Amino acid sequence: MTDMEKGVFQEALDTWGAEPQALCLLEEMAELQDALCKYKRGRRTVEDIAEEIADVGIMLDQMKLHFHIEEKVEAQRAYKVERIKERLQK
Numbered sequence: 500m501t502d503m504e505k506g507v508f509q510e511a512l513d514t515w516g517a518e519p520q521a522l523c524l525l526e527e528m529a530e531l532q533d534a535l536c537k538y539k540r541g542r543r544t545v546e547d548i549a550e551e552i553a554d555v556g557i558m559l560d561q562m563k564l565h566f567h568i569e570e571k572v573e574a575q576r577a578y579k580v581e582r583i584k585e586r587l588q589k
């Protein structure tokens with residue numbers, strides 16, 4: 500996330516609190532789940548999916564900030580991408 504985004508997200512956490520923002524993440528994940536399910540039935544578009552992925556990403560970034568785990572998440576991500584790569588090579 501950019502420094503500007505970090506500032507905005509930190510202000511959101513300071514204004515609304517981490518717990519309500521965590522609930523918001525759950526809500527956004529449910530909306531993404533709903534969009535993906537409905538897309539399969541022709542009731543949602545890829546634009547709807549893009550919007551919900553953006554929403555979830557924004558809330559995940561806020562959780563990374565709240566828990567001070569940006570670097571840990573990056574390390575986990577790198578490890579897991581490597582693991583996928585290895586599995587694909589077998």
Ligand SMILES: [Mg+2]
Pocket residue numbers: 527530550551554
């Ligand atoms: Mg949403």
